Amino acid sequence: MTEANEPEVRVPSATTTGVASRATAFEILAEAHHLLRRYAATFAGIASISVVPALALDLASELLEVADPFLLILLLIARAGVFAANLLAIAAISCALRSVFGGDEPRVVGAVSEAMGVLGRLLWTYIVCTFGLSFGLVPVFLVGAPLVDAIGAVPVGLILALPGLYLVLSLTVIDQVVVFERRRGTDALSRSWILMSGQRSKALLAMLGAMLLAVLGAALLFMLWAGAVFLLTIASSPVAVKSGLGAAVTAPAALAFLALVLAYFEIVRALIYLDIRTSVEAMTLADLRRQ
Numbered sequence: 001m002t003e004a005n006e007p008e009v010r011v012p013s014a015t016t017t018g019v020a021s022r023a024t025a026f027e028i029l030a031e032a033h034h035l036l037r038r039y040a041a042t043f044a045g046i047a048s049i050s051v052v053p054a055l056a057l058d059l060a061s062e063l064l065e066v067a068d069p070f071l072l073i074l075l076l077i078a079r080a081g082v083f084a085a086n087l088l089a090i091a092a093i094s095c096a097l098r099s100v101f102g103g104d105e106p107r108v109v110g111a112v113s114e115a116m117g118v119l120g121r122l123l124w125t126y127i128v129c130t131f132g133l134s135f136g137l138v139p140v141f142l143v144g145a146p147l148v149d150a151i152g153a154v155p156v157g158l159i160l161a162l163p164g165l166y167l168v169l170s171l172t173v174i175d176q177v178v179v180f181e182r183r184r185g186t187d188a189l190s191r192s193w194i195l196m197s198g199q200r201s202k203a204l205l206a207m208l209g210a211m212l213l214a215v216l217g218a219a220l221l222f223m224l225w226a227g228a229v230f231l232l233t234i235a236s237s238p239v240a241v242k243s244g245l246g247a248a249v250t251a252p253a254a255l256a257f258l259a260l261v262l263a264y265f266e267i268v269r270a271l272i273y274l275d276i277r278t279s280v281e282a283m284t285l286a287d288l289r290r291q
Helices: 025-038 040-063 069-101 108-116 119-151 153-170 174-181 185-195 200-234 239-279 285-290
Strands: none
Touching (some): 025 040, 025 200, 025 239, 069 119, 069 174, 119 185
Protein backbone atom coordinates (compact mmCIF):
# COMPACT_ATOMS: atom_id res chain seq x y z
CA MET A 1 0.00 0.00 0.00
CA THR A 2 1.43 3.34 -0.98
CA GLU A 3 1.43 6.42 1.19
CA ALA A 4 -1.25 7.96 -1.04
CA ASN A 5 -3.58 5.13 -0.03
CA GLU A 6 -3.00 5.51 3.69
CA PRO A 7 -6.21 5.90 5.69
CA GLU A 8 -7.37 9.33 6.76
CA VAL A 9 -6.14 9.21 10.36
CA ARG A 10 -5.19 12.28 12.30
CA VAL A 11 -4.39 10.75 15.69
CA PRO A 12 -2.23 8.91 16.27
CA SER A 13 -0.29 10.21 13.29
CA ALA A 14 1.27 6.90 12.36
CA THR A 15 3.28 6.76 9.17
CA THR A 16 4.75 4.03 7.03
CA THR A 17 8.16 4.85 8.51
CA GLY A 18 9.36 7.07 11.31
CA VAL A 19 8.03 8.07 14.70
CA ALA A 20 4.78 9.93 15.29
CA SER A 21 4.50 12.83 17.71
CA ARG A 22 2.58 12.23 20.90
CA ALA A 23 -1.09 13.21 20.85
CA THR A 24 -2.71 15.22 23.60
CA ALA A 25 -5.81 14.03 25.43
CA PHE A 26 -7.88 16.57 23.51
CA GLU A 27 -6.53 15.33 20.18
CA ILE A 28 -7.37 11.75 21.13
CA LEU A 29 -10.93 12.75 22.06
CA ALA A 30 -11.29 14.71 18.82
CA GLU A 31 -10.06 11.82 16.69
CA ALA A 32 -12.30 9.38 18.55
CA HIS A 33 -15.24 11.66 17.74
CA HIS A 34 -14.13 11.82 14.12
CA LEU A 35 -13.92 8.03 13.84
CA LEU A 36 -17.24 7.53 15.60
CA ARG A 37 -19.01 9.92 13.26
CA ARG A 38 -17.44 8.41 10.17
CA TYR A 39 -18.21 4.78 11.10
CA ALA A 40 -21.17 5.33 13.45
CA ALA A 41 -23.31 2.54 12.00
CA THR A 42 -20.51 -0.01 12.22
CA PHE A 43 -19.47 0.84 15.77
CA ALA A 44 -23.07 1.09 16.97
CA GLY A 45 -23.82 -2.29 15.43
CA ILE A 46 -20.85 -3.86 17.19
CA ALA A 47 -21.62 -2.22 20.54
CA SER A 48 -25.25 -3.36 20.35
CA ILE A 49 -23.94 -6.90 20.84
CA SER A 50 -23.32 -5.84 24.43
CA VAL A 51 -26.00 -3.20 24.97
CA VAL A 52 -29.07 -5.07 23.73
CA PRO A 53 -28.58 -8.25 25.83
CA ALA A 54 -27.72 -6.16 28.90
CA LEU A 55 -30.88 -4.05 28.62
CA ALA A 56 -33.01 -7.11 27.89
CA LEU A 57 -31.61 -8.87 30.96
CA ASP A 58 -32.25 -5.85 33.18
CA LEU A 59 -35.84 -5.70 31.96
CA ALA A 60 -36.30 -9.43 32.51
CA SER A 61 -34.84 -9.15 36.02
CA GLU A 62 -37.47 -6.56 36.94
CA LEU A 63 -40.33 -8.60 35.51
CA LEU A 64 -39.34 -12.01 36.87
CA GLU A 65 -39.44 -13.22 40.47
CA VAL A 66 -35.75 -13.83 41.14
CA ALA A 67 -36.49 -15.40 44.53
CA ASP A 68 -37.14 -18.65 42.66
CA PRO A 69 -33.84 -20.65 42.82
CA PHE A 70 -34.29 -21.96 39.26
CA LEU A 71 -34.82 -18.47 37.85
CA LEU A 72 -31.90 -17.21 39.91
CA ILE A 73 -29.62 -19.78 38.31
CA LEU A 74 -30.90 -18.84 34.86
CA LEU A 75 -30.30 -15.20 35.70
CA LEU A 76 -26.71 -15.89 36.73
CA ILE A 77 -26.10 -17.84 33.52
CA ALA A 78 -27.63 -15.01 31.50
CA ARG A 79 -25.41 -12.46 33.25
CA ALA A 80 -22.36 -14.55 32.38
CA GLY A 81 -23.52 -14.52 28.77
CA VAL A 82 -23.97 -10.74 28.87
CA PHE A 83 -20.46 -10.38 30.28
CA ALA A 84 -19.08 -12.52 27.43
CA ALA A 85 -21.08 -10.44 24.92
CA ASN A 86 -19.57 -7.28 26.40
CA LEU A 87 -16.05 -8.66 26.01
CA LEU A 88 -16.85 -9.69 22.45
CA ALA A 89 -18.06 -6.17 21.63
CA ILE A 90 -14.96 -4.62 23.20
CA ALA A 91 -12.67 -6.88 21.20
CA ALA A 92 -14.66 -6.35 17.98
CA ILE A 93 -14.39 -2.56 18.27
CA SER A 94 -10.60 -2.86 18.46
CA CYS A 95 -10.65 -5.26 15.50
CA ALA A 96 -12.71 -2.75 13.52
CA LEU A 97 -10.17 -0.06 14.35
CA ARG A 98 -7.40 -2.33 13.12
CA SER A 99 -9.17 -2.37 9.76
CA VAL A 100 -9.53 1.42 9.81
CA PHE A 101 -5.86 2.02 10.57
CA GLY A 102 -4.92 -0.63 8.05
CA GLY A 103 -6.73 1.31 5.30
CA ASP A 104 -9.76 -1.01 5.01
CA GLU A 105 -13.45 -0.37 5.56
CA PRO A 106 -14.55 -1.85 8.92
CA ARG A 107 -17.36 -4.42 8.78
CA VAL A 108 -19.45 -5.66 11.69
CA VAL A 109 -19.33 -9.32 10.64
CA GLY A 110 -15.60 -9.25 9.95
CA ALA A 111 -14.77 -7.50 13.23
CA VAL A 112 -16.93 -9.86 15.27
CA SER A 113 -15.44 -12.91 13.53
CA GLU A 114 -11.92 -11.70 14.28
CA ALA A 115 -12.89 -10.89 17.86
CA MET A 116 -14.14 -14.43 18.40
CA GLY A 117 -10.55 -15.58 17.96
CA VAL A 118 -9.34 -13.56 20.97
CA LEU A 119 -12.43 -13.88 23.18
CA GLY A 120 -10.94 -16.76 25.17
CA ARG A 121 -7.72 -14.81 25.78
CA LEU A 122 -9.68 -11.75 26.87
CA LEU A 123 -11.90 -13.74 29.21
CA TRP A 124 -8.91 -15.45 30.83
CA THR A 125 -7.17 -12.09 31.22
CA TYR A 126 -10.18 -10.63 33.01
CA ILE A 127 -10.34 -13.64 35.34
CA VAL A 128 -6.65 -13.30 36.19
CA CYS A 129 -6.99 -9.54 36.75
CA THR A 130 -10.07 -9.99 38.93
CA PHE A 131 -8.41 -12.53 41.22
CA GLY A 132 -5.11 -10.67 41.24
CA LEU A 133 -6.67 -7.33 42.13
CA SER A 134 -8.90 -8.98 44.74
CA PHE A 135 -5.88 -10.42 46.55
CA GLY A 136 -4.01 -7.16 46.11
CA LEU A 137 -6.78 -5.18 47.79
CA VAL A 138 -6.79 -7.35 50.92
CA PRO A 139 -3.85 -5.53 52.57
CA VAL A 140 -5.37 -2.20 51.55
CA PHE A 141 -8.57 -3.00 53.45
CA LEU A 142 -6.59 -4.37 56.40
CA VAL A 143 -4.76 -1.06 56.65
CA GLY A 144 -7.84 1.05 55.97
CA ALA A 145 -10.21 -0.61 58.46
CA PRO A 146 -8.47 0.71 61.62
CA LEU A 147 -8.23 4.18 60.08
CA VAL A 148 -12.00 4.44 59.68
CA ASP A 149 -12.45 4.78 63.45
CA ALA A 150 -9.54 7.21 63.67
CA ILE A 151 -10.26 9.72 60.88
CA GLY A 152 -13.64 8.70 59.47
CA ALA A 153 -14.92 6.71 56.52
CA VAL A 154 -14.92 9.53 53.94
CA PRO A 155 -11.23 10.49 54.26
CA VAL A 156 -10.22 6.83 54.27
CA GLY A 157 -12.35 6.20 51.20
CA LEU A 158 -10.69 9.08 49.37
CA ILE A 159 -7.24 7.84 50.34
CA LEU A 160 -7.96 4.26 49.25
CA ALA A 161 -9.46 5.51 45.99
CA LEU A 162 -6.06 6.76 44.85
CA PRO A 163 -4.39 3.32 44.52
CA GLY A 164 -7.58 2.02 42.93
CA LEU A 165 -7.48 4.81 40.35
CA TYR A 166 -3.80 4.13 39.74
CA LEU A 167 -4.56 0.46 39.06
CA VAL A 168 -7.43 1.28 36.70
CA LEU A 169 -5.29 3.71 34.71
CA SER A 170 -2.48 1.15 34.55
CA LEU A 171 -4.88 -1.32 32.91
CA THR A 172 -6.43 1.19 30.50
CA VAL A 173 -5.13 -0.56 27.38
CA ILE A 174 -5.21 -4.16 28.56
CA ASP A 175 -8.02 -5.03 26.13
CA GLN A 176 -6.04 -3.61 23.23
CA VAL A 177 -2.93 -5.53 24.32
CA VAL A 178 -4.92 -8.76 24.15
CA VAL A 179 -6.47 -7.95 20.77
CA PHE A 180 -3.52 -6.39 18.95
CA GLU A 181 -0.64 -8.33 20.51
CA ARG A 182 -2.40 -11.63 21.26
CA ARG A 183 -1.16 -11.61 24.86
CA ARG A 184 -3.18 -12.93 27.79
CA GLY A 185 -3.29 -13.25 31.55
CA THR A 186 -0.43 -11.83 33.56
CA ASP A 187 1.54 -11.19 30.36
CA ALA A 188 -1.18 -8.80 29.13
CA LEU A 189 -1.43 -7.20 32.57
CA SER A 190 2.30 -6.49 32.81
CA ARG A 191 2.41 -5.27 29.19
CA SER A 192 -0.41 -2.79 29.84
CA TRP A 193 1.35 -1.61 32.99
CA ILE A 194 4.56 -0.97 31.02
CA LEU A 195 2.79 0.84 28.18
CA MET A 196 0.92 3.14 30.58
CA SER A 197 4.12 4.17 32.37
CA GLY A 198 4.24 7.95 32.06
CA GLN A 199 0.90 7.98 30.23
CA ARG A 200 -1.55 7.71 33.14
CA SER A 201 -2.24 11.44 33.47
CA LYS A 202 -3.10 11.71 29.77
CA ALA A 203 -5.29 8.63 30.01
CA LEU A 204 -7.06 10.15 33.02
CA LEU A 205 -7.76 13.38 31.15
CA ALA A 206 -8.96 11.52 28.07
CA MET A 207 -11.30 9.25 30.05
CA LEU A 208 -12.65 12.17 32.09
CA GLY A 209 -13.31 14.04 28.86
CA ALA A 210 -15.14 11.03 27.43
CA MET A 211 -17.21 10.75 30.63
CA LEU A 212 -18.12 14.42 30.43
CA LEU A 213 -19.31 14.02 26.86
CA ALA A 214 -21.32 10.96 27.90
CA VAL A 215 -22.97 12.92 30.71
CA LEU A 216 -23.87 15.74 28.32
CA GLY A 217 -25.33 13.21 25.91
CA ALA A 218 -27.37 11.62 28.70
CA ALA A 219 -28.68 15.06 29.65
CA LEU A 220 -29.78 15.68 26.05
CA LEU A 221 -31.43 12.27 25.97
CA PHE A 222 -33.32 13.07 29.18
CA MET A 223 -34.46 16.35 27.67
CA LEU A 224 -35.72 14.40 24.65
CA TRP A 225 -37.70 12.08 26.93
CA ALA A 226 -39.08 15.02 28.93
CA GLY A 227 -40.06 16.77 25.71
CA ALA A 228 -41.87 13.66 24.49
CA VAL A 229 -43.78 13.44 27.78
CA PHE A 230 -44.63 17.15 27.58
CA LEU A 231 -46.00 16.79 24.05
CA LEU A 232 -48.16 13.93 25.26
CA THR A 233 -49.70 16.04 28.02
CA ILE A 234 -52.41 17.18 25.64
CA ALA A 235 -53.75 13.63 25.80
CA SER A 236 -56.18 12.63 28.53
CA SER A 237 -54.10 9.58 29.52
CA PRO A 238 -52.79 9.16 33.08
CA VAL A 239 -49.31 10.42 33.90
CA ALA A 240 -47.91 6.89 34.06
CA VAL A 241 -49.18 6.17 30.56
CA LYS A 242 -47.69 9.40 29.24
CA SER A 243 -44.35 8.56 30.85
CA GLY A 244 -44.46 5.10 29.32
CA LEU A 245 -45.26 6.50 25.89
CA GLY A 246 -42.41 8.96 26.27
CA ALA A 247 -40.05 6.13 27.13
CA ALA A 248 -41.27 4.16 24.10
CA VAL A 249 -40.65 7.15 21.85
CA THR A 250 -37.12 7.69 23.15
CA ALA A 251 -36.17 3.99 23.54
CA PRO A 252 -34.49 3.71 20.10
CA ALA A 253 -32.53 6.89 20.78
CA ALA A 254 -31.51 5.58 24.21
CA LEU A 255 -30.36 2.27 22.72
CA ALA A 256 -28.32 4.01 20.04
CA PHE A 257 -26.87 6.41 22.61
CA LEU A 258 -25.69 3.61 24.91
CA ALA A 259 -24.15 1.75 22.00
CA LEU A 260 -22.30 4.84 20.80
CA VAL A 261 -21.08 5.65 24.33
CA LEU A 262 -19.60 2.16 24.68
CA ALA A 263 -18.00 2.46 21.25
CA TYR A 264 -16.63 5.91 22.01
CA PHE A 265 -14.94 4.81 25.24
CA GLU A 266 -13.34 1.83 23.50
CA ILE A 267 -12.16 3.99 20.60
CA VAL A 268 -10.56 6.41 23.06
CA ARG A 269 -8.75 3.54 24.80
CA ALA A 270 -7.60 2.11 21.48
CA LEU A 271 -6.28 5.50 20.39
CA ILE A 272 -4.36 5.83 23.66
CA TYR A 273 -2.80 2.43 22.96
CA LEU A 274 -1.96 3.26 19.35
CA ASP A 275 -0.58 6.66 20.30
CA ILE A 276 1.79 5.03 22.79
CA ARG A 277 2.88 2.40 20.29
CA THR A 278 3.52 4.93 17.49
CA SER A 279 5.14 7.68 19.56
CA VAL A 280 7.14 5.60 22.07
CA GLU A 281 7.82 2.33 20.24
CA ALA A 282 7.89 3.75 16.69
CA MET A 283 5.20 1.36 15.47
CA THR A 284 4.07 2.08 11.92
CA LEU A 285 0.88 1.29 10.04
CA ALA A 286 2.74 -1.53 8.31
CA ASP A 287 3.60 -3.00 11.71
CA LEU A 288 -0.03 -2.77 12.75
CA ARG A 289 -1.17 -4.64 9.64
CA ARG A 290 1.30 -7.46 10.35
CA GLN A 291 0.11 -7.95 13.94
